[in-house]
Amino acid sequence: LVLILDYGSQYTHLITRRIRSLSVFSLCISGTSSLKSIVDLKPRVIILSGGPHSVHSPNSPSFPDGFVDYVESNGVFVLGICYGLQLIVQRLGGAVRVGERQEYGRMEIEVVRACGLFGSNEVGHKQTVWMSHGEEAAELPEGFEVVARSQQGAVAAVENRERRFYGLQYHPEVTHSPEGMETLRYFLFDVCGVDAGWNMEDVLNEEIKLIKGMVAPDDHVICALSGGVDSTVAATLVHKAIGDRLHCVFVDNGLLRYKERERVMETFERDLHLPVTCVDATDQFLSKLKGVVDPEMKRKIIGKEFISSFDAFGQDLERKFGKKPVYLVQGTLYPDVIESCPPPGSGRTHSHTIKSHHNVGGLPKDMKLKLIEPLKLLFKDEVRELGRILNVPQAFLRRHPFPGPGLAVRVLGDVTEGNALDILRQVDEIFIQSIKDAGIYDSIWQAFAVFLPIRSVGVQGDQRTHSHVVALRAVTSQDGMTADWYNFEHKFLDDVARKICNSVRGVNRVVQDITSKPPSTIEWE
Ligand code: XMP
Numbered sequence: 081l082v083l084i085l086d087y088g089s090q091y092t093h094l095i096t097r098r099i100r101s102l103s104v105f106s107l108c109i110s111g112t113s114s115l116k117s118i119v120d121l122k123p124r125v126i127i128l129s130g131g132p133h134s135v136h137s138p139n140s141p142s143f144p145d146g147f148v149d150y151v152e153s154n155g156v157f158v159l160g161i162c163y164g165l166q167l168i169v170q171r172l173g174g175a176v177r178v179g180e181r182q183e184y185g186r187m188e189i190e191v192v193r194a195c196g197l198f199g200s201n202e203v204g205h206k207q208t209v210w211m212s213h214g215e216e217a218a219e220l221p222e223g224f225e226v227v228a229r230s231q232q233g234a235v236a237a238v239e240n241r242e243r244r245f246y247g248l249q250y251h252p253e254v255t256h257s258p259e260g261m262e263t264l265r266y267f268l269f270d271v272c273g274v275d276a277g278w279n280m281e282d283v284l285n286e287e288i289k290l291i292k293g294m295v296a297p298d299d300h301v302i303c304a305l306s307g308g309v310d311s312t313v314a315a316t317l318v319h320k321a322i323g324d325r326l327h328c329v330f331v332d333n334g335l336l337r338y339k340e341r342e343r344v345m346e347t348f349e350r351d352l353h354l355p356v357t358c359v360d361a362t363d364q365f366l367s368k369l370k371g372v373v374d375p376e377m378k379r380k381i382i383g384k385e386f387i388s389s390f391d392a393f394g395q396d397l398e399r400k401f402g403k404k405p406v407y408l409v410q411g412t413l414y415p416d417v418i419e420s421c422p423p424p425g426s427g428r429t430h431s432h433t434i435k436s437h438h439n440v441g442g443l444p445k446d447m448k449l450k451l452i453e454p455l456k457l458l459f460k461d462e463v464r465e466l467g468r469i470l471n472v473p474q475a476f477l478r479r480h481p482f483p484g485p486g487l488a489v490r491v492l493g494d495v496t497e498g499n500a501l502d503i504l505r506q507v508d509e510i511f512i513q514s515i516k517d518a519g520i521y522d523s524i525w526q527a528f529a530v531f532l533p534i535r536s537v538g539v540q541g542d543q544r545t546h547s548h549v550v551a552l553r554a555v556t557s558q559d560g561m562t563a564d565w566y567n568f569e570h571k572f573l574d575d576v577a578r579k580i581c582n583s584v585r586g587v588n589r590v591v592q593d594i595t596s597k598p599p600s601t602i603e604w605e
Contacts, residue, residue: 081105081106081107081121081122081123081124081125082099082104082105082106082107082123082124082125082126082127082268082274083106083107083108083109083118083121083123083125083126083127084096084099084106084107084108084109084126084127084129085108085109085110085111085113085118085126085127085128085129085143085164086108086109086110086111086129086131086418086421087111087128087129087130087131087133087141087163087164087167087421088111088129088131088132088133088141088421088422089129089130089131089132089161089162089163089251091129091130091251091253091254092108092129092130093108093415093418093459094253094254095108095127095129095161095253096108096459097459097461098253098261098264099264099268100278100459100462102264102265102268102269102276103276103277103278103279104268104274104275104276104278105278107121107457108129108418109121109418110421111128111129111131111141111142111143111421112141112142112144112421113144114144115144115145115146115147115150118143118144118147118150119150123156124156124157124272124274125156125157125158125159125268125272125274126151126156126157126158126159127158127159127160127161127164128143128158128159128160128161128163128164128165128167128168129161129162129163129164130161130162130163130164130212130251131162131163131164131421132163132424133163133421133424134214134215135163135166135167135170135176135215136176136215137424141421142167142171143167143171148171148172151244152243152244155244156244157244157246157271157272158244158245158246159246159247159248159267160245160246160247160248161247161248161250161251161252161253162212162213162248162249162250162251163213164247165217165238165247165248165249166213166215166216166217168221168238168245168247169217169219169220169221169224169238169247172221172224172245173221173222174217174218174219174220174221174224175217175218175219176215176216176217176218177215177216177218178214178215179213179214179215179216179234181232181233181234182213182214183211183212183213183216183230183232183234183249184211184212184213185210185211185212186208186209186210186211186256187208187209187210187211187230187231187232187236187250188206188207188208188209188230188231189206189207189209189228189229189230189231189236189237189250190204190205190206190228190229190231191203191204191205191206191227191228192226192227192228192229193225193226193227195225195227195237195239195241196227196239196241196246196267196271197227197228197237197239197246197248197263197266197267197271198227198228198237198263198266199266199270199271200262200266200270207257207258207259208256208257208258208259209236209250209251209252209256209257209259209260210250210251210254210256210257210260211230211236211249211250211251212250212251213249216234216235216249217235217238217247217249220235220238221240223240223242223243224238224239224240224245225238225239225240226238227239230249234249235249236248236249236250237249246267246271248263252264280462280465280466280469281469283457283458283462283466284317284466284469284470287317287321287454288317288320288321291317291318291321291322291452291454292321292322294407294452295321295322295325295406295407295452296406298403299325299403299405299406299407300325300327300397300401300403300404300405300406300407301318301322301325301326301327301405301406301407301408301409301452302326302327302328302329302390302393302394302397302405302407302408302409302449303315303318303326303327303328303329303408303409303410304328304329304330304331304386304390304408305328305329305330305344305348305354305356306330306482306484307330307336307340307344307482308411308479308481308482309411309460309463309464309467309472309476309477309479310411310412310413310455310460310463311409311410311411312347312348312352312411312467312472312476313411313455313463313464313466313467313470313472313477314409314410314411314452314453314454314455315328315354315409315411316352316354316467316470316472317454317455317466317470318409318452318454319352319353319354319355320470324355326354326355326409327355327357327393327397327405328348328354328355328356328357329356329357329358329359329389329390329393330344330345330348330356330357330358330359331359331361331386331389331390332358332359332360332361332362333361333362333364333365333382333385333386333486334361334362334363334365334366334501335365335382335485335486335487335488335495335501336486336487337482337486337487337505337508337509338505338506338508338509339509341358345358347472347473347476351471351472351473351476352471352472357393359389359392359393361385361389364385364388364389365381365382365385366495366496368381368384368385369381369382369488369494369495369496370494370496371494371496372494372495373493373494375489375605378485378488378489378495378605379485379488379489382484382485382486382488383484383485386484404448405449406449406450407449407450407451407452408449408450408451408452409451409452409453409454410451410452410453411453411455411463412453412455412456413455413456413458413459413460413463414455414456414457414458414459415459415460415559416456417456460559464477464478478521478522480521480524480525480526480527480528481525481526481560483603487501487504487505488605489603489604489605490504490508490528490529490530490531490603490604490605491504491530491531491533492530492531492532492533492604492605493533494533497533498586499586500531500533500548501531503531503548503550503584503585503586503587504529504530504531504550506583506584507529507531507550507580507584507587508528508529510576510579510580510583510584511527511528511529511552511576511580512527512528514572514575514576514579515527515554518572520568523556523566524554524555524556524566525555525556525557525560525563526553526554526555526557526560526563526602527552527553527554527555527566528552528553528554529550529551529552529553530550530551530552530553530593530604531548531550532548532549532550532551534548534549535547535548535549536548536549536588536589537588538581538588538589540581540588545588547586547587547588547589548586548587548588548589549587549588549589549590549591550580550587550589550590550591551590551591551592551593551604552573552576552590552591552592552593553565553592553593553602553604554566554568555596555597555602557597557602560602561597562596562597562598563596563597563602564596564597565593565594565595565596568592573592576590577590
């Protein structure tokens with residue numbers, strides 16, 4: 081295991097992912113975790129991440145007391161990156177000071193001494209790296225050597241081979257450091273002797289073994305499928321472990337996209353052979369949403385109705401099997417459970433930053449279900465890889481995210497008014513199909529249409545019209561937390577707008593949303 085202690089750098093998750101891409105298992109925990117939680121994980125290598133703090137600030141985060149003794153007496157290798165290097169220098173008896181030169185952005189560094197870190201490079205080898213620091217190592221602790229310097233003469237890399245401490249002042253994990261991956265690879269395999277054995281097949285087998293051991297022969301497990309990648313892969317995995325003791329439910333809340341129910345059910349049943357009960361709760365949801373225009377209110381109502389649908393499903397199972405379901409499968413991913421050291425002033429706490437309304441519904445309180453979360457150590461791309469091994473169709477794995485409250489947050493105002501939902505479904509389908517036909521679906525994080533509760537004047541076939549306006553939104557993003565609007569070619573937009581107005585009755589105007597997140601959010605409500 082390569083353990084990453086997070087000190088709040090925006091690149092920390094990237095380090096974890098880069099290392100995993102070398103087939104080495106890595107985990108990321110808060111940089112202020114207790115010594116016990118570090119020791120319990122039995123890491124072979126510990127990486128101290130970068131971060132926005134200064135080692136001189138009174139509350140700057142650091143590794144726990146006893147950390148140095150522990151790593152030295154257990155032969156653990158330590159690599160500090162940026163702030164991590166400065167922590168090592170400071171805590172082991174050297175000095176960090178505000179540098180005469182601040183180094184931000186692309187920088188050239190040179191290997192100045194034969195060493196472990198750059199063992200595959202000659203002395204004098206130069207490379208471009210990505211720096212981002214205002215302070216620098218001014219005096220090294222005893223036994224440490226400078227092994228690379230920046231073009232301005234600042235310390236770029238240090239090591240103490242005997243004590244197994246290493247440090248890079250720059251960020252090897254970002255693509256702006258083109259040789260950074262090679263440096264990490266060399267460090268892990270040649271310096272630390274780590275094995276590259278981690279792969280998704282093993283993860284899958286481990287998880288299946290775990291679930292088989294956990295679920296008793298007469299236990300029943302439920303899973304709410306949303307039609308998204310995460311819950312589908314989680315359910316497919318659990319089904320492989322316990323077969324038809326898994327009971328999935330897919331709730332049609334009347335807020336799904338064009339033919340979504342049919343398409344999703346077909347994948348579940350025909351391709352994945354998952355035991356799914358499809359509950360048609362359209363009337364239940366829409367009657368509760370009638371007249372509601374406040375976005376938060378809509379979300380709350382939908383959450384509550386989801387809970388009552390799951391509850392009813394659980395009771396059906398209890399009647400059928402004479403025993404309450406014991407477990408609930410959830411497709412929680414690693415980014416939702418990582419705890420990090422938040423940057424100062426960010427307002428984030430050490431705990432999770434998931435928005436509660438992002439979970440589909442939540443759980444009925446009195447069901448007292450225990451959770452099975454087979455994906456909770458994986459990133460989205462790893463879940464897709466797992467899905468591929470589990471034969472989940474590619475087209476399904478590549479689907480854009482779709483929010484739990486569905487089209488309710490894309491029809492502004494009262495969703496039940498007129499044929500808003502129906503118009504939106506048609507517009508959305510034309511937009512998405514055009515994106516697929518143009519071959520750009522995979523370059524976009526998420527694309528959808530929004531129904532606006534206003535009318536504008538138009539002229540169609542010499543007739544004055546007073547019809548609806550729809551907005552098109554497409555964004556690029558890494559994780560949905562920030563996003564940029566997607567820049568379509570004008571010809572594409574022209575074709576789509578024409579097609580929409582020509583084929584969807586009730587729409588005479590199409591606009592495009594060109595705001596990023598922030599200041600907007602991805603969804604309109
Ligand atoms: P926002 O609109 O907050 O969305 O920028 C970020 C990402 O989350 C999705 N989203 C949701 N997903 N339940 C979900 O399962 C929700 O209530 C929900 N609200 C937003 C949104 O589609 C985007 O991918």
